Each structure stands twice: as structure tokens, then as C-alpha cells.
Amino acid sequence: MVNKNKYLFGLIGLTAGFLISFFWTQSYNKSTAVTAPGSTGGAAGGQPNQQAMMANVSATLEKAKNNPKDFEAQVDAARTFFQIGRIAEAIEYLKKAHEIKPDDINVTANIGILYSEQKNFAEAEKYFRRAIEISPDEAELYVELGATFIQREPAEPDKAVEELQRALKIEPKNSHALGHLIEAYLLKKDARLAEETLARLRDAEPTSQKISSYQTLISDVKAGRAITVPKE
Known part of the structure; x- marks a missing residue:
């Protein structure tokens, strides 16, 4: 199964187990180098580094507030809120950026991802469909x-x-899609199609750690046992 850890928000790394699509990484990581907190060692330097980080946070947010039509400023503010774990605010600043550039695939797709993480699937669907209108050939x-x-x-x-x-x-060999398709067939109690899709997953990514768990779930469906499909 695809490890979505590589599909980061383009911020500071996987600080909260947060998983974001590849669009942001591909675009914004090319132009923005961000150093993860704590990357410089030593207790003596910790406090000054923290103070510097907070000063940078304040400056970034102030710039976004003072320049509401500045696309990059809104993106930077969203990135900053993501870094400090305030996802609702990150969404709001991404939406401000989206208003400025409604056809930006990176921002649009990641609003959908953030809403998914908040389990607001109706809003997530809305932004994913907008993203598909922008870039209909992106399988992810x-x-x-x-x-x-x-x-x-x-x-x-x-x-x-x-x-x-x-x-x-x-x-056709997108293992992320294949894994979710297995899950969908399992929810439908369709063991045959789940098993056929599992064979495709084995071919696409034979080292996937989820293969054995999917096989167990398929066996349970065949036996008429209740199953719980894992959630991302």
C-alpha cells in the first residue's frame, strides 16, 4: 500500500501523523525549505530557537492578515497553523488562498485532504471534485x-x-487505489471482487504490509463473519 507519509503538506515533516496529498509536496517543497523544530541539538539552544520560531509564526500570520490578496502569504499562514496543530485555521487560510487562485490544484486538493482529516467528508468531497475539474487526469x-x-x-x-x-x-497499478477498492468490496461483502483486486495489489506492490490483513478480511467475509474495515 502506498505510504501516504510521503504525501506531506510541504511543511515541516510528519509532526502529528498528518497525511496530505502529493500535490502540495510537488509544488511548494520546490520553492520552500522548512527546517523541522528541534533539528538543532542542545538544551542550551532550545529556548532561543523556540522564541525565534514563535516570532516567525507571528510575523507570518501578521503578513497574511495585512495582505489579504497575497496568495503566498495566505499559503504561508496555512502552513504555519498546520505546524502548530491548528488545522481549522489552516483550512481557513487555504480557503483564502483558494479565493485568490481558485484554479490552484495544490491548494484545492489539500483543502479536501484537511477536511477529510477532520471527518468533514461532505466538504472534502466538494473540494476534491473541484480539484478534479482542474486536473482530471490526476489519479490520486x-x-x-x-x-x-x-x-x-x-x-x-x-x-x-x-x-x-x-x-x-x-x-492501473496504483496500489493506493487498489487497497481502497478492496475495502469497498469488503464493505459490499463481495469476496470475489475483493479477492480479484487483492491479486492486482499483489502484482502492483508485492511487499505491501496490508496484503495479509486483507486476505484475512476476505476469508472472514467468505465465512460470513462480521468484519471491521480499517480506516486511514
Whole structure:
């Protein structure tokens, strides 16, 4: 299964187990070098570094507030709020950036990811669909959209299958899509299609650590046992 840790928000690394799509990384990491907190060792330097970081945070947020039409300033503010774990504010600044550049795929897709992380799947769906309108050939957008239908309560596996199949038309060996497709079929209690998709996953990514757990779930479905499909 694809390790979404590499699809970071383009901020400071995986500080909170937060998983963001590749669009942000591909674009903004090219132009923004960010040093993770604590990268310079020594207790003696810790306090000055923390003070400097907080001063930088304040300056970044002040710039965004004073320059509401500055796209990069809004993006930087979103990045800063993400760094300090304030996801709701990060979303708001990304939405400000989105208002300035509504066709920016990076911002649009990541608003969807952030809403997904907050389990606001209706809003996530809205922004993923906008992102697909901007970049209809990006398989990962359909994967993320499909995943929202798996994660909802109640789940909507038929809609998930539809979006994941679209992703696989673009990238037939996308292991992220294949894994979610297995999950959708499991939710539908369709052991045959889940097993066929598992074979495709084995071919696409034979070292995936999820293969054995999927096989167990498929066996449980065949046996009529209740299952719990893992959530991301």
C-alpha cells in the first residue's frame, strides 16, 4: 500500500501523523525549505530557537492578515497553523488562498485532504471534485475522493468503487487505489471482487504490509463473519 507519509503538506515533516496529498509536496517543497523544530541539538539552544520560531509564526500570520490578496502569504499562514496543530485555521487560510487562485490544484486538493482529516467528508468531497475539474487526469484525486465514501458513517461503497475505478483507469497499478477498492468490496461483502483486486495489489506492490490483513478480511467475509474495515 502506498505510504501516504510521503504525501506531506510541504511543511515541516510528519509532526502529528498528518497525511496530505502529493500535490502540495510537488509544488511548494520546490520553492520552500522548512527546517523541522528541534533539528538543532542542545538544551542550551532550545529556548532561543523556540522564541525565534514563535516570532516567525507571528510575523507570518501578521503578513497574511495585512495582505489579504497575497496568495503566498495566505499559503504561508496555512502552513504555519498546520505546524502548530491548528488545522481549522489552516483550512481557513487555504480557503483564502483558494479565493485568490481558485484554479490552484495544490491548494484545492489539500483543502479536501484537511477536511477529510477532520471527518468533514461532505466538504472534502466538494473540494476534491473541484480539484478534479482542474486536473482530471490526476489519479490520486479520485483515490482521495473515493476514500471519503469508505470513511463516512454510514459508508457508501458503491460511490467509492465508482471513483476508485476512475483512478485505476488512469493508473492501473496504483496500489493506493487498489487497497481502497478492496475495502469497498469488503464493505459490499463481495469476496470475489475483493479477492480479484487483492491479486492486482499483489502484482502492483508485492511487499505491501496490508496484503495479509486483507486476505484475512476476505476469508472472514467468505465465512460470513462480521468484519471491521480499517480506516486511514
